[in-house]
Amino acid sequence: MDQSYRLSDVGLINRDKKLSFKFNGKTYYGYEGDTLASALIANGVHLIGRSFKYHRPRGFFGAGVDEPYAIVQLYRNGETEPNIKATEQELFEGLEATSVNCWPSVNFDIGAINNFFKMFLPAGFYYKTFMWPKSFWYKVYEPFIRKAAGLGVASTKHDKERYEHKYEYCDLLIAGSGPSGLASAYAAAKNGARVILAEDKARHGGTLLTSDANIGNQSGKEWADGIISELKEMPNVVVKNRSQVFGYYDHNMLVMSERISDHLPQTKKYHPKQRLWYIRAKEVLISSGSIERPIVFGNNDTPGVMLSSAAKEYLKVYGVLVGRNPLIFTNNDSGYETAIEFKKKGVEPIILDTRKDPQSEVVDEAKNLGINIKFSYVVVAAQGYKKVKSADIAKISDDKEQLGTVENIKCDCICVSGFWTPTIHLASQSGNKTKFNEDIDAFVPGTSKQNETTLGAANGTYTLEETLKSSFETGHELSKKITNNNNEISFPNVVEKKSTTHDKFWCVPLPEGKNYKRFLDFQNDVAVSDVEIALKEGYRSIEHVKRYTTLGMATDQGKTSNLNGLQLVSNIENKVVPNVGHTTFRPPYTPVSIGAIVGREVGKHSKPTRKSPMHSWHEKNNAVFVDAGVWLRPRYYKQGNENLFEGSKREAKNVRTNVGVCDVTTLGKIDIKGPDAAELLNRVYTNAWLKLPVGKARYGVMLREDGIVMDDGTTTRISENHYHMTTTTAQAANVLSHLEYYLQLVWPELNVNVVSTTEQWAGAAVAGPKSRDLLQKLFPNSDVSNEGLPFMGYMEGDLFGVKARIFRISFSGELAYEVNVESDNGNFMWKKIMEVGQQFKIQPYGTEALSTLRIEMGHVAGSELDGRTIPYDNSLEGLLSKKKDFIGKRSLTREAFVAEDRQKVVGVVPLDKKTSIPEGSHLVKDSNAPLPNPKLGYISASCWSVEHDNPFSLAILKDGKNMIGEKLFVMSPVKNKVIPVEIVSSHYVDPKGERVRS
Amino acid sequence: MLHIKCPHCGMRSQNEFSYGGDATVKRPELNKEVTDQDWNNFVYNRKSLRGKHLELWQHLSGCRQWIKVERDTATHEIFRTLKANEDNS
Known part of the structure; x- marks a missing residue:
C-alpha cells in the first residue's frame, strides 16, 4: 500500500506535492521535503543494500550524515552517481536509485555466502590470504575483491554538470x-x-x-x-x-x-x-x-535496528513511523523522548533501560503516559534476517556482567540510544x-x-x-x-524537561553458548571479535588497529563507531579511553564530489591556453596544433593528406632551400633597463657582457648556483641602458623570478629594473637562404645587407608603417632574422611576410620542422637543457668566461663535472640510414650483454635530417668527446627496438656555421 | 592554506606566493675565494628546522616582490613578515 507508514498529522513535508520515484526498479511515492530514506521507510522498505564484507542485509541506521548503511547509486537527468546516502538525498520527481554491493539483487545476494564463512574473514583477512602467489594479485584477487566489495560505480562519461x-x-x-x-x-x-x-x-x-x-x-x-x-x-x-x-x-x-x-x-x-x-x-x-552513539549487542546490524534519534526525526520531520511495534533500548533519557513521541501517535513502545532506577522529568513523563518500561534490561540480540522480527532480551546484573534468563519479545524495530558523541x-x-x-x-x-x-x-x-x-x-x-x-x-x-545522567554502558555481553556477531563499525562489518584479534596479534596504536580492522574507515569515517571502538580497545588493554586516544580527524567531514573540488577547471579549462596574435591565421591555414607549455603552437601546416612526418619534412626542406616563417611569439621576453643592466647580465650569463655594443645581440647561457644549465637565449642591447632578453618558452617565468631574486635580495645595489614583455611582442622567425631578399622587400628603407645588418646585429625598421624590431639571429642554422612588432600588429606582420614572401616560395613552418632544423645543426634546446646537464655536456664550455665570476661558476669545479669521461652531446646516425631512433632510448656497447646492460647515454632528440635524408639524433653520451666514430647500439625496450648506430659530431649540417654569417 | 601579510600588498592567500627557502642563507660574494665546504653549504646544505624559521617567499601573482616570512614550520604560525631589504634582527 502507498506510504502505509506515513502519519497524517505530523511532519514538515509538503503533502500538496506528491513525488514518484524508483528504487531498484519499483515505483514508489513520497512527498516534497522527504529524503530518499524517509520516503522508502514511509513505504515500509527497510532493505536497502548489502554490507561491505559479509553482504549482510542493510537498512537505515541514522537520518543524516552519520548514516553508515544506506548508500545507493543515484540516477538523475541521464547521469549516475555512486556513494549517495539515502538519508541525505532529498527526493525529487523521477528520482531513481539502486542498491549497491549486491549481486544479482538486494533480496538474493550470492555474496552473502561470506556470512556463513565469516570465520574465514576475520580482521586482516586480505593481508593474510591474498599474499600468495604474488602473480595472482592483479589477475585473480584484486578483480574479485573489487567486484565483491564496491560501494557503487563511477560514471565513465563526461560530467555535463557545472x-x-x-x-x-x-x-x-x-x-x-x-x-x-x-x-x-x-x-x-x-x-x-x-x-x-x-x-x-x-x-x-x-x-x-x-x-x-x-x-x-x-x-x-x-x-x-x-x-x-x-x-x-x-x-x-x-x-x-x-x-x-x-x-x-x-x-x-x-x-x-x-x-x-x-x-x-x-x-x-x-x-x-x-x-x-x-x-x-x-x-x-x-x-x-x-551524533547519537549505538549500544553494541548481538546482530545489531539487522535492518530495523537504528538510532533512537533517527526514529524521532523520521517521525517528527517526515511523519514516518520506522515501525509499529518499536523496542527502545537506551542507557539515558534520550530513548524516552523517542518513546514518548511514538506513544503520542498511538504506537505502543517498550523501553529497555540499562539503568536500575533513573529519576527525571523525562522518565516521569514516560511513566505517566503508561509506557511499558523495563529497567536493568538489555537487548541481547536482534532476531530476523532482512528485518527485525523480535528481540532476545534479558535482565542485567548491577555490575553489568551477568545476564538473566533470555526472553524473546516481538518487535519490528529496535531504537538504540547509547548517549551522545x-x-x-x-x-x-x-x-x-x-x-x-x-x-x-x-x-x-x-x-x-x-x-x-x-x-x-x-x-x-x-x-x-x-x-x-x-x-x-x-x-x-x-x-x-x-x-x-x-x-x-x-x-x-x-x-525544557530535565534529564538525568546516563549509564556508561555500551556493550552487551554474549549469553552463554552464543556467538552473535556484535558490530562496532556498520559500514565495514567490523565486529568486536575483529578488534580482539587485532589486539591479540599485537596491534596497539589505535591508528594501527583502525587500518588493520578498517574500523572507522570509508565514507562515514566512523561517525557512529569510533567511540565504541575506543571503549573496546581500552577495556581489553585495561586503559582508560583518553590514554588510548582517538584517530586523527581529517577533512573532508563528509564525502565531497570530485566535480566540486575540480570546479570549472575541466577539459580545456584545466589550465589556461595561451595563443599568439597570429593564431587565427594558423587555424585558417590548416595548422595542426601542439601544446608547448601553456601555449598552443602550430606543429605543422597540413597540406592535403600529409602526415606529421611528411609535412614537417617539407617545411624544413623549404627553409633549407628557400625561406620559411615560424611564429616565435611564445619565446619569453624580458625588458631590462637601468645603468647597471650590463653588470646584471654579466653576472647572470656565463659569458662576457660588459662590452656588447648598442645594436648588437649576443647568445648567452645562464646557470643555477649548482652549475646546471638553467636557460639559454639571446639578449640584445637596444640602447645604452636598455636590453631585450629572450628566454625559452618553458623557462620564461622562472628566469624572471631568478632575475628578481638576485636584484631584490642578493645584489640590491644594482640599479636595474626587469619586466616581462612576452605578451607585448609578436615574433616571426624568417629563415632560409632567401630570407635576406625577403627582408629587403619588407623593409625597403633599411639596409639589411650583410654589412648593414651583420650576424647578431639589430636594427629598428618600418614595416609598411608599423614599427618593427629586426634581429639577425638564427635557431635553424640558416641565414635568418627575427622580426618583432607590437602584439596588436602581429597579424599584419605575418600576413605581409606571407604576401611578400610568395615570390621567394615562402612556407610557414611549425615546431616539428623547427626541431628538425635545430637538431641537425646540433643546437641544444630543452631536451638537452633538461635540468641535469652542465655547459660542457652541451658543448657550451666555450661560453664560460675565465675572467669574471658568474652565477654557478664555483660549482663547475666539482669532481664529477670535470671528470675525464664526462658526458657530452653527440650525433647519432643509424647504420642502415633508415631506422628512426626513438627518443629516450639508451645507448649501449653490446646489445646482448646480460642485464642490467650498462647504459652509456640516452637519445635526447630525434629527427629526419632533411639535409642528408636519413634519421639523425642527438644524444648525451658518456665520454662523448672521444666517442666520435664509435659503433654502438640504441636500445628501446619500450618500442622493442635494437638499432646499430654510429656516433658522429652533433653538428651534422654546416659544422663551421658559415650559413648564418653569409 | 596560509594567509600571508605581504609588506607591500597586505593579507593575501598562499596561492599568490611561491616559496623560496631559507632567508638566512647568504650568497658568497662574487670574485672571492670560497672553500669547497663553504660553497657546498651554500648550495646544498639546509637545516630542516622545527619551529621558528625565517624564509623567503615571492609574491608571484601580486607585486612580484621577494619578502621574508618568519613562520613556525610545525604550526604554520606567522610571526612577522619583512621587506627584502629589512633587517632580520
Whole structure:
C-alpha cells in the first residue's frame, strides 16, 4: 500500500506535492521535503543494500550524515552517481536509485555466502590470504575483491554538470544552524559582524525541529524559523542551507560544499550543480551538534535496528513511523523522548533501560503516559534476517556482567540510544587539542590552535538553556571584539524537561553458548571479535588497529563507531579511553564530489591556453596544433593528406632551400633597463657582457648556483641602458623570478629594473637562404645587407608603417632574422611576410620542422637543457668566461663535472640510414650483454635530417668527446627496438656555421 | 592554506606566493675565494628546522616582490613578515 507508514498529522513535508520515484526498479511515492530514506521507510522498505564484507542485509541506521548503511547509486537527468546516502538525498520527481554491493539483487545476494564463512574473514583477512602467489594479485584477487566489495560505480562519461568555486571573507563563520548556531549567529549579526551561517541539511534548526522544548513562548521550530527569516533580511549575514563545512585548514580557512541542484530533477539553466566555498573567517564557531552513539549487542546490524534519534526525526520531520511495534533500548533519557513521541501517535513502545532506577522529568513523563518500561534490561540480540522480527532480551546484573534468563519479545524495530558523541571533527581538524570528558564519555574540544570556539552539543553541553545562553554570549563577545559594537540582546526564556545522567554502558555481553556477531563499525562489518584479534596479534596504536580492522574507515569515517571502538580497545588493554586516544580527524567531514573540488577547471579549462596574435591565421591555414607549455603552437601546416612526418619534412626542406616563417611569439621576453643592466647580465650569463655594443645581440647561457644549465637565449642591447632578453618558452617565468631574486635580495645595489614583455611582442622567425631578399622587400628603407645588418646585429625598421624590431639571429642554422612588432600588429606582420614572401616560395613552418632544423645543426634546446646537464655536456664550455665570476661558476669545479669521461652531446646516425631512433632510448656497447646492460647515454632528440635524408639524433653520451666514430647500439625496450648506430659530431649540417654569417 | 601579510600588498592567500627557502642563507660574494665546504653549504646544505624559521617567499601573482616570512614550520604560525631589504634582527 502507498506510504502505509506515513502519519497524517505530523511532519514538515509538503503533502500538496506528491513525488514518484524508483528504487531498484519499483515505483514508489513520497512527498516534497522527504529524503530518499524517509520516503522508502514511509513505504515500509527497510532493505536497502548489502554490507561491505559479509553482504549482510542493510537498512537505515541514522537520518543524516552519520548514516553508515544506506548508500545507493543515484540516477538523475541521464547521469549516475555512486556513494549517495539515502538519508541525505532529498527526493525529487523521477528520482531513481539502486542498491549497491549486491549481486544479482538486494533480496538474493550470492555474496552473502561470506556470512556463513565469516570465520574465514576475520580482521586482516586480505593481508593474510591474498599474499600468495604474488602473480595472482592483479589477475585473480584484486578483480574479485573489487567486484565483491564496491560501494557503487563511477560514471565513465563526461560530467555535463557545472561546478563553481567561490572565495569569501567574513568575521564569523558558523558551522551548523541548530540552537547554538542560530543563537550565536543572531547575537553576532545584531552586533554588526559579517556572518556566514552554514547548515548541512535542507532545513535550519537542528534538534529544535524534533525537540519538545519552548523558547520564548514559541516551539523550538517557530523560534528557529523566526531567527532565520530575520537573519536572511540582514545585509551582513549570509545564510546557507544544504551547505556542509567539511574542512578546516590553516589560518582559519574553511571549505564548504553547497549542494545547489542535487535536490532538483535537473539543474536549472545557468545554475551550477554544486559550489565550493573557500572561506577565510576571522573567527569560527563550530555548532555541529552531536551524533547519537549505538549500544553494541548481538546482530545489531539487522535492518530495523537504528538510532533512537533517527526514529524521532523520521517521525517528527517526515511523519514516518520506522515501525509499529518499536523496542527502545537506551542507557539515558534520550530513548524516552523517542518513546514518548511514538506513544503520542498511538504506537505502543517498550523501553529497555540499562539503568536500575533513573529519576527525571523525562522518565516521569514516560511513566505517566503508561509506557511499558523495563529497567536493568538489555537487548541481547536482534532476531530476523532482512528485518527485525523480535528481540532476545534479558535482565542485567548491577555490575553489568551477568545476564538473566533470555526472553524473546516481538518487535519490528529496535531504537538504540547509547548517549551522545559531540561532533568534534572540525575542531580537531583545526589543530584543537581535544580532551576526554568523563561525564559524557566522549572527547570534547580543548585548547584551540586557531580562532575557533565550539558551542552547544558539539562541546558536550546537552541542555538547551545552557546551550543558548553560552551561544548568545559567545556570539556577542566575539563580534564585539571585531566590530567594537555592543548591542546586547535579551535572552529568551527556555522551558525544557530535565534529564538525568546516563549509564556508561555500551556493550552487551554474549549469553552463554552464543556467538552473535556484535558490530562496532556498520559500514565495514567490523565486529568486536575483529578488534580482539587485532589486539591479540599485537596491534596497539589505535591508528594501527583502525587500518588493520578498517574500523572507522570509508565514507562515514566512523561517525557512529569510533567511540565504541575506543571503549573496546581500552577495556581489553585495561586503559582508560583518553590514554588510548582517538584517530586523527581529517577533512573532508563528509564525502565531497570530485566535480566540486575540480570546479570549472575541466577539459580545456584545466589550465589556461595561451595563443599568439597570429593564431587565427594558423587555424585558417590548416595548422595542426601542439601544446608547448601553456601555449598552443602550430606543429605543422597540413597540406592535403600529409602526415606529421611528411609535412614537417617539407617545411624544413623549404627553409633549407628557400625561406620559411615560424611564429616565435611564445619565446619569453624580458625588458631590462637601468645603468647597471650590463653588470646584471654579466653576472647572470656565463659569458662576457660588459662590452656588447648598442645594436648588437649576443647568445648567452645562464646557470643555477649548482652549475646546471638553467636557460639559454639571446639578449640584445637596444640602447645604452636598455636590453631585450629572450628566454625559452618553458623557462620564461622562472628566469624572471631568478632575475628578481638576485636584484631584490642578493645584489640590491644594482640599479636595474626587469619586466616581462612576452605578451607585448609578436615574433616571426624568417629563415632560409632567401630570407635576406625577403627582408629587403619588407623593409625597403633599411639596409639589411650583410654589412648593414651583420650576424647578431639589430636594427629598428618600418614595416609598411608599423614599427618593427629586426634581429639577425638564427635557431635553424640558416641565414635568418627575427622580426618583432607590437602584439596588436602581429597579424599584419605575418600576413605581409606571407604576401611578400610568395615570390621567394615562402612556407610557414611549425615546431616539428623547427626541431628538425635545430637538431641537425646540433643546437641544444630543452631536451638537452633538461635540468641535469652542465655547459660542457652541451658543448657550451666555450661560453664560460675565465675572467669574471658568474652565477654557478664555483660549482663547475666539482669532481664529477670535470671528470675525464664526462658526458657530452653527440650525433647519432643509424647504420642502415633508415631506422628512426626513438627518443629516450639508451645507448649501449653490446646489445646482448646480460642485464642490467650498462647504459652509456640516452637519445635526447630525434629527427629526419632533411639535409642528408636519413634519421639523425642527438644524444648525451658518456665520454662523448672521444666517442666520435664509435659503433654502438640504441636500445628501446619500450618500442622493442635494437638499432646499430654510429656516433658522429652533433653538428651534422654546416659544422663551421658559415650559413648564418653569409 | 596560509594567509600571508605581504609588506607591500597586505593579507593575501598562499596561492599568490611561491616559496623560496631559507632567508638566512647568504650568497658568497662574487670574485672571492670560497672553500669547497663553504660553497657546498651554500648550495646544498639546509637545516630542516622545527619551529621558528625565517624564509623567503615571492609574491608571484601580486607585486612580484621577494619578502621574508618568519613562520613556525610545525604550526604554520606567522610571526612577522619583512621587506627584502629589512633587517632580520
